[in-house]
Amino acid sequence: MNPDDLLYAKSHEWARISGQEALVGITDFAQQQLGDITFVELPAAGDSVTEGQEMGSIESVKAASELISPVSGTVLVVNTDLENAPEKINRDPYGAGWLVRVQLSAQPQNLLSHLQYDEIVEGSETV
């Protein structure tokens, strides 16, 4: 199940908010749907990101998708390990597969609790 200490976007990203910073990644459901991830394009440190807007892209053996930022602010750190080891996202989406750390400019507006997100995932599995 999805960790209960995170907030979730409908577009299947998560954010771990601590004070004025947020760690961002994609959910376990997202990595399962994508399959083996082959490439991630992330913003650079210093770039600003906006909640609900594209911040990069992710490619797998099945598809290429946009990465939507779940939060607004400035990128502090990027997970450079993913350049050579994008499979970390498949193996550990809530841990070593994190994408970026963001200095928040505002609190996120539209994120869901883990219970709300669980419902979305269950709903879409039956489609």
Add this chain to the structure above:
Amino acid sequence: MKTIFANSVPGRPGVGPGKPTKDLTGLIPMELARAEPPGLPEVGELDVVRHLSRLSRLNFGVDSHFYPLGSCTMKYNPKFMEQVAALPGFCRLHPLIPQLRGAGHFAQGALEVIYETERLLGEITGMAGFTLHPMAGSHGELTGAMIIAAYHKDKGRTRTKVIVPDSAHGTNPASAAIAGFDVISLESKDGIIDPQALENALDEDVAAVMMTCPNTLGLFERNLPRIVELVRSVDALLYYDGANLNAIMGKMRVGDAGFDVVHLNLHKTFGTPHGGGGPGSGPVGVCTRLVDFLPVSRVVKLEDGQFFLDYDYPKSIGYVAPFYGNFGVYLKAYAYILRLGRNGLIRVSENAVLAANYLRKRLEDALDIPCNRICMHEFVASAVRQAAQGVRALDIAKALLDQGHHAPTVYFPLIIKEALMIEPTETENLTTLDQFVDDLIEILERGASNPASIQAAPLNTPVSRLDETKAARNLELTDL
């Protein structure tokens, strides 16, 4: 299989052009001449013949196998078209001839082919003007998007957005983005465009809506009249992706329905070869008010019946391709249209739709079919039930290769999970269709009792299951 270089034996004589009989000094600039002979494999003629014959047998093509690759219309390419394209008057014509002063009369036949093909495609689609220059479907999309941009620019306004439904052809968002537009994705409802959602997305920044009809689920967009009305209400343009024209050719003229820009894939609907990523042909047709923006050159017919190349279109988007596009490809399409004629083309679409619906009905119990109603020329099945038991759409696709069928498109469109997108085309007979269904059902039954046997497939192909992840992560080309 070894490469031809691995078969090389130093000193083994082959068939060569022989030694030059006269001194070449002065004929080739010395700075361009090789210091040493090129590193060609040293093999005999028979070695070369066997090598290439073996290679050709490793190929999996529509000439050897059923090829139901959805959205791609992999129909058989009739061989008479090759004969037409090989006529020396066409294939030996130098592409510069029509542009040389006074030489146009040496190329009248070829220019007439261009002129007539444009008119035939215009008649089939109901469009006022056509260009044959784009050299692939995606190139046609980009050309169409550039024409759309030119139209709005000519009206003195900037339109920044293009709306693409999530059931549209996969290249549409990329083409719009390359042309500089922001792409707005539109969610489908019950497999087709929801007019309400479209109305909400439309505003004065929208340059165009790019539609594929029937869409990638093989469903006809039933709300088309309302969609046309909505798009016109903001003076945006409606784009028709011709990827699925094979379903409606002769049944509906997209220009009459209200589409403003159309691209066709001659290598789909009109039976020309797909090639290995080329040469394709993606002609673009436009409605009357967009004709001035078509690329140059354009072939014009004079009063005396002579054809000539006209470049005098100040509003044209300019050149999109060298010379006149892939002449040899649309020449084949021209032959195809004339050979089949009006009734033949209509029967193409009828049989393509019939074949798809036959497969859909025969498979509806074995696989889930999310939008299970009368489809057009293709339909999308889902292997969610099988995936829950460990047999994914990918595994089924690989197992089909072992049975001698090319796999359907898998995991597209993205809106259907574990998608298998099946398009049989009109050229397959009942025996082939039945064999495909029987083999597919057998695979599904075997997968239910023994998933591992399907997960291991294919075993009878030249190479077995490839590590696609590794291939995508380590882009290194080496000998197998």
